[in-house]
Amino acid sequence: MPAPRRGWPEMETPGMETITLVEAARRAALQEMRRDPSVWVLGEDVARGGLFGQYRGFLDEFGAARVVSTPISESVIMGAGLGAALVGTRPIIEMRIFDFVMCAMDELVNQIAKVRYMFGGQARPAVVIRMPHGIWRNSAAQHSQTLESWFTHIPGLVVAVPSTPADTAGLLVSAIRSDDPVLFFDPKNLFPVTGPVAAEIAPIPFGQARRARMGGDLTLVTWSAIVPQVEEAAAMLEARGIAADVLDLRTLWPWDEEAVVASVARTGRLLVVHEAVTTGGFGAEVVARVVERLGPAGLRRVARLGQPRVPVPFAPPLEDQLKVDTAKIVAAAEALMRD
Amino acid sequence: MPAPRRGWPEMETPGMETITLVEAARRAALQEMRRDPSVWVLGEDVARGGLFGQYRGFLDEFGAARVVSTPISESVIMGAGLGAALVGTRPIIEMRIFDFVMCAMDELVNQIAKVRYMFGGQARPAVVIRMPHGIWRNSAAQHSQTLESWFTHIPGLVVAVPSTPADTAGLLVSAIRSDDPVLFFDPKNLFPVTGPVAAEIAPIPFGQARRARMGGDLTLVTWSAIVPQVEEAAAMLEARGIAADVLDLRTLWPWDEEAVVASVARTGRLLVVHEAVTTGGFGAEVVARVVERLGPAGLRRVARLGQPRVPVPFAPPLEDQLKVDTAKIVAAAEALMRD
Amino acid sequence: MSRLGDNRARLVALYTTMCRIRAFEDTALAAHRAGEIPGPLHVSVGQEAVAAGICLNLRRDDRITSNHRGHGHALAKGAGVAGMMEELFGRAGGHCRGKGGSMHIADFSVGMLGANGVVAGGIPIAVGAAQGLKLLGRDSIVACFFGDGAINRGPFLEGLNWAALYRLPVLFVCEDNGVAAFTATASVTAGPGVAARAESLGVPATSVDGNNAAAVDAAAARLVAEIRGGGGPQLLHATTYRITGHTSTDPAAWRNPQDVEAARAAEPIGRLRERLLAEGVPMAELEAIRGEAMAEMAEARAAALAAPWPDPAAAWEDVQDAGAAQGMA
Amino acid sequence: MSRLGDNRARLVALYTTMCRIRAFEDTALAAHRAGEIPGPLHVSVGQEAVAAGICLNLRRDDRITSNHRGHGHALAKGAGVAGMMEELFGRAGGHCRGKGGSMHIADFSVGMLGANGVVAGGIPIAVGAAQGLKLLGRDSIVACFFGDGAINRGPFLEGLNWAALYRLPVLFVCEDNGVAAFTATASVTAGPGVAARAESLGVPATSVDGNNAAAVDAAAARLVAEIRGGGGPQLLHATTYRITGHTSTDPAAWRNPQDVEAARAAEPIGRLRERLLAEGVPMAELEAIRGEAMAEMAEARAAALAAPWPDPAAAWEDVQDAGAAQGMA
Numbered sequence A, B: 001m002p003a004p005r006r007g008w009p010e011m012e013t014p015g016m017e018t019i020t021l022v023e024a025a026r027r028a029a030l031q032e033m034r035r036d037p038s039v040w041v042l043g044e045d046v047a048r049g050g051l052f053g054q055y056r057g058f059l060d061e062f063g064a065a066r067v068v069s070t071p072i073s074e075s076v077i078m079g080a081g082l083g084a085a086l087v088g089t090r091p092i093i094e095m096r097i098f099d100f101v102m103c104a105m106d107e108l109v110n111q112i113a114k115v116r117y118m119f120g121g122q123a124r125p126a127v128v129i130r131m132p133h134g135i136w137r138n139s140a141a142q143h144s145q146t147l148e149s150w151f152t153h154i155p156g157l158v159v160a161v162p163s164t165p166a167d168t169a170g171l172l173v174s175a176i177r178s179d180d181p182v183l184f185f186d187p188k189n190l191f192p193v194t195g196p197v198a199a200e201i202a203p204i205p206f207g208q209a210r211r212a213r214m215g216g217d218l219t220l221v222t223w224s225a226i227v228p229q230v231e232e233a234a235a236m237l238e239a240r241g242i243a244a245d246v247l248d249l250r251t252l253w254p255w256d257e258e259a260v261v262a263s264v265a266r267t268g269r270l271l272v273v274h275e276a277v278t279t280g281g282f283g284a285e286v287v288a289r290v291v292e293r294l295g296p297a298g299l300r301r302v303a304r305l306g307q308p309r310v311p312v313p314f315a316p317p318l319e320d321q322l323k324v325d326t327a328k329i330v331a332a333a334e335a336l337m338r339d
Numbered sequence C, D: 001m002s003r004l005g006d007n008r009a010r011l012v013a014l015y016t017t018m019c020r021i022r023a024f025e026d027t028a029l030a031a032h033r034a035g036e037i038p039g040p041l042h043v044s045v046g047q048e049a050v051a052a053g054i055c056l057n058l059r060r061d062d063r064i065t066s067n068h069r070g071h072g073h074a075l076a077k078g079a080g081v082a083g084m085m086e087e088l089f090g091r092a093g094g095h096c097r098g099k100g101g102s103m104h105i106a107d108f109s110v111g112m113l114g115a116n117g118v119v120a121g122g123i124p125i126a127v128g129a130a131q132g133l134k135l136l137g138r139d140s141i142v143a144c145f146f147g148d149g150a151i152n153r154g155p156f157l158e159g160l161n162w163a164a165l166y167r168l169p170v171l172f173v174c175e176d177n178g179v180a181a182f183t184a185t186a187s188v189t190a191g192p193g194v195a196a197r198a199e200s201l202g203v204p205a206t207s208v209d210g211n212n213a214a215a216v217d218a219a220a221a222r223l224v225a226e227i228r229g230g231g232g233p234q235l236l237h238a239t240t241y242r243i244t245g246h247t248s249t250d251p252a253a254w255r256n257p258q259d260v261e262a263a264r265a266a267e268p269i270g271r272l273r274e275r276l277l278a279e280g281v282p283m284a285e286l287e288a289i290r291g292e293a294m295a296e297m298a299e300a301r302a303a304a305l306a307a308p309w310p311d312p313a314a315a316w317e318d319v320q321d322a323g324a325a326q327g328m329a
């Protein structure tokens, strides 16, 4: 990852600025912590700025009570976030790397997701759980997982999966302001990617897809770290005379069913692309829902492209074999056009 | 739950006998522990026979070294099972109630599911993880979950979801003999249901659906605790002139794609019914796969029926509102026949 | 007049709370056996002194977290009885609108942040609540109730270490009744016990006879004052005995009858009653308290039984704000 | 002749193992910086005495579990160097066929049951392995290596309680280098420390200067004998210092330079070398050992670099038996 930019946001001129995704995320959290003193962050090494610099400078500005570096105690990192939300604060729970959330699943699934309902509305677990996820630098099976689909299956949770700096910033602002518990999947492989972000970051509503490209031949639905490759594939397809309608869902719960259904109603062809394993991935839900809503008669072809049902291997040639990439996306889209 | 039958298996006459599902599960584990001294069981209260009597009499027969009542330490119950498998024993890891597996997810997902692959085949995590799951006696949100679809998304795991005494027994035998880690979802609401089971329990291979009813009008795909209600619904549909082909998948990984695809190719109509929340449930995978394989042109209508994306409430009228039942299955099937 | 002086009111308050808890539990058990209460039911008969003694020292703006056996804690913290009983019955007027039941009873209006169906599940929540309160500059504290079974789960270690580290205002209360479900905890708990574990994690520990309400009260008074004064977390290890089974359907046939006999003799309500009588409090007064408690709970039972069920539409409410409608399809 | 007598061979063995670990780590670091090794890399420069001292007392049929920093443990337990280096390089001849890499290094053929990418992840596995071995009637034991950061995770409590309860043959080894990632563990660890925690869980604890290989060896010899004799689990708390950063890409700029200076002076290889020289072991012999270790690792690096990548088809193998083909579609 290239070194993050130096300048502090307050020294920048207002308006749009081109910054990295990780810096966009940093500024979004910074803005919200300045706005609302009940927002705070807890997690390992956050006082030092976080593993990826997401919280650089926070300790100096907000102090150790609001920027809490914790022991390696994932159950309590997660559960303490919940407890603190129950008395009216708004914690950002930093999990360091997604895979470690496995050490805090009771607190997440049995407690956070259920307290509001179980207690008949008395509780509002207004937490954001940040989980940098996905394949990144050959980190192998225990540090590369993308299990976002799991959490769409759990009532009570919001699932955000941004892919651009602006979306990351805007969705993180929404997440922090939301009274719902939001699982925020930082796309760690895209942290160094740059893009324009406004000086004053406006919240982006949950459940609205971003149309990355307009086209009438097939609908490509995607999200998170694989989006740039889907966009690249779409450009290559264009050159081959295939016009793809590309929708970046941005959030998986809620998700923009209307935009997807409308697009597929036009194109008749749907390809869902995600980094996660295909089996049981959220692509299945997208396909099932579209087929339920449009009926088989409204469709020409549908397919999903994800990782085979294999753990992520360490060796680069093995990882390359399995992971989704631009060439595979192009090939899948071309196959979908044949019938 | 009615009291389990009294007689000990060795006192019964050989051949088929009608016993409860929980007793069938007990006999399957008993048979395998007698056959193979490397099989043992660990979990809370197992020495006392288990929460549901699944291990009644085991302590007396096999002793405390092979029937290990543990502290309330789910992480180690799960992880110790793995460690013991790595040195050549074959543990049955009893999780008491599915929902507590949330306290052992790192051990299950990051360790058990991945060791064989991550270590290049050196490890064989031959464990069975038993998790009585599902809605049962108004146990509310933290004791009623059905998240079997999660584990189909995790490479390395086998997922068994039986619904009859005979299938429970036969699949448990396969699970114990398997070198793969098998997640065995005991359908706790069906523990008192009775059915015929052979005195000598033969293994049932993974990935073969059971055809519960033959029909040509629509295909009903289902599994686990909801199966009896699907069968009841199919009988009611029959009375109304609709012949359903009912497939009980029995295992979700591997799953009997061929049987489902062949059936839908005949009927053109597919309804997947599960107790779990519809969104992100395994029904999405079944639908997506069938549409991918047969193409939209090969289908008339598809639908899923599950629980809405709401936690399981305590009060009986609320639980009844949300949970899948025979009437809802009939209604969904009838809706599917209209077009 | 009794010789107790100022202490009289306090002891009578303890007695009253204990009688109310016992009456609630007995009533709930009877209602469950009569089929009026669905779902699992865990009662705390014999353990009343711990809840009563701790909560007498808490303010309304203090918080508690509890476990699967939370009726006594809730009642002692001031939760409304009608709402509690209706919750057990699954009725619309329950504190959780019938969605939680016995195992998830909560009354945020009095600082009761919830029972919990997961053993040790309340520990991380309690330390977080304390951290939040501290961040907000409040001087409220949190009492965290859990059983002797919970000390073998990881969150016990993580939570105590955490509370000590940040000097959080938490009183950890281990209600040690010697059993976890159907297993004697001594048979699954290595080492010298919960107090030593707490001390090894930087949390000072005190042991108390948990069947002596006055002793629990005295210990709690001291610890709560220290905690509220900024002294950081404390653990109170209260030994007690649950006379009834694990759940309402457990006849506790696995218990040693002699133990039960001894326990009945040592149960906290009878003990405090003996003391109050000896100190000159009139029998009639104590009988009236007990009678009132029983009447209160009988009335709550009758009211709950007659109360309306939740509107089926409520099943769909309070899942979440974003995307709630989408999930109903 | 040196005055060491019988001890000479033992100390030279310790020295040799430490030199080999150091050479392996230095070589791996250089290869990583040269872009030859992908993925994250955690080396144990300065901590060699712990791995060497413990594993000298283990038999081949004993087992170890390790953490994210496992090269030294693996090497000391007898893992083949070629297979280790190839694993780091992601090559076909790696112990894990290139699928694990540094963080998941394992060599079951010598009882090395795996490094682990999850802090404390090896603890439950170790106690289970010990329980399995006991069930099988073996007299093998398990050594479980983890860092000072791991003692704040729940599995530490659950695992030690468990091992004590069933009197399992486990030697818990806490390699205390004072840091966890970028955080001083003293700043996130309440109470008197790991030994007290262990004792509170029924596991006897011993502390040792983890930079003194002979002291680690002596302590391990005693503890391993007790454990193998059926005495139940033990914990060894070994204080040490890691000279390099958390990962290969961490320059450890956050360290206090004086500390690093002091640590270099106290590092275990130099210390043992001084002692051996003082005892009369010739410099040439020690230099030869170091030189051979360096040559061995340089050769392993060159071999790994030249070794074939895994066949892409291997990516699809060893997922599971049932349903493997179905998941490849």
Ligand SMILES: Cc1ncc(C[n+]2csc(CCOP(=O)(O)OP(=O)(O)O)c2C)c(N)n1
Pocket: B044, B072, B074, B096, B100, B103, C068, C069, C117, C118, C119, C146, C147, C148, C149, C150, C177, C179, C180, C181, C246
């Ligand atoms: C994590 C978890 N494991 C197991 C259970 C099942 N369970 C419910 S209560 C209980 C016993 C708890 O014992 P203790 O904490 O001592 O409380 P007590 O019932 O004695 O009041 C068990 C094992 C659970 N609810 N949660």
Ligand SMILES: Cc1ncc(C[n+]2csc(CCOP(=O)(O)OP(=O)(O)O)c2C)c(N)n1
Pocket: A044, A072, A074, A096, A100, A103, D068, D069, D117, D118, D119, D146, D147, D148, D149, D150, D177, D179, D180, D181, D246
């Ligand atoms: C459960 C979990 N949380 C966080 C991490 C990230 N992480 C990797 S190593 C490490 C520090 C571990 O410190 P320690 O156990 O003392 O070992 P050391 O690195 O000092 O050898 C952390 C926090 C992880 N791998 N697993």
Ligand SMILES: [Mg+2]
Pocket: C147, C148, C149, C175, C176, C177, C178, C179, C180, C181
């Ligand atoms: Mg108890």
Ligand SMILES: [Mg+2]
Pocket: D147, D148, D149, D175, D176, D177, D178, D179, D180, D181
């Ligand atoms: Mg360390």
